Amino acid sequence: MIRPRRLPSVLLGIAVFFLICSPQGAAMAFFSKKEVVVGSPMEGVLSYKGKPASGAQLRRHLRWKDETGVTDTVVADQNGHFSLPAVTDSWRPLLPAEFVAHQKVYVEYQGEEYLIWTMGKMDESLYGELGGKPNDLICEITGELARVEVDHGMLGTVCRWSSIDR
Structure with missing residues (x-):
């Protein structure tokens, strides 16, 4: 179980993981809508x-x-x-x-x-x-x-x- 004080660190780690590991402009794709x-x-x-x-x-x-x-x-x-x-x-x-x-x-x-x-x-x-x-x-x-x-x-x-x- 994740302690409440560690939750922001875990969420930040997940976000960084997807930004680093995702192809082509992950930051834009992560936050924008796609048609x-x-x-x-x-x-x-x-x-x-x-x-x-x-x-x-x-x-x-x-x-x-x-x-x-x-x-x-x-x-x-x-x-x-x-x-x-x-x-x-x-x-x-x-x-x-x-x-x-x-x-x-x-x-x-x-x-x-x-x-x-x-x-x-x-x-x-x-x-x-x-x-x-x-x-x-x-x-x-x-x-x-x-x-x-x-x-x-x-x-x-x-x-x-x-x-x-x-």
Whole structure:
């Protein structure tokens, strides 16, 4: 047990330890907030059995600081096109910590719900999910979730893309 008179010395020692041992500007990182991209913009086309899923409701649930998380919803247009904005947040890491955001994207169409995207995102940058912006994103909502190799996280999706702008 630490005696009350020694507590300030112990706290000072811990602070000095993190300032010395942490990489790149630890003093600034220790006291300042950091901007993170919890969910990058998603834009693409939803299809159902090869045809545009007109009017499909797309719901993205992002969770990273607590169990509640945030949810945003859009409706696909007559061509199945959808667009979700970026979701950002800031945090003040008090100890060395790794960023992890949980992403799930569901589509509700013709009374059924489909999971089209599930990911543990470990890169806090814009388009960190795939290492760049996906081009020609097409999501066949009746498809099987497939595991996609990514550099920073784990992704299961029914979506495909032609290329990534890095």
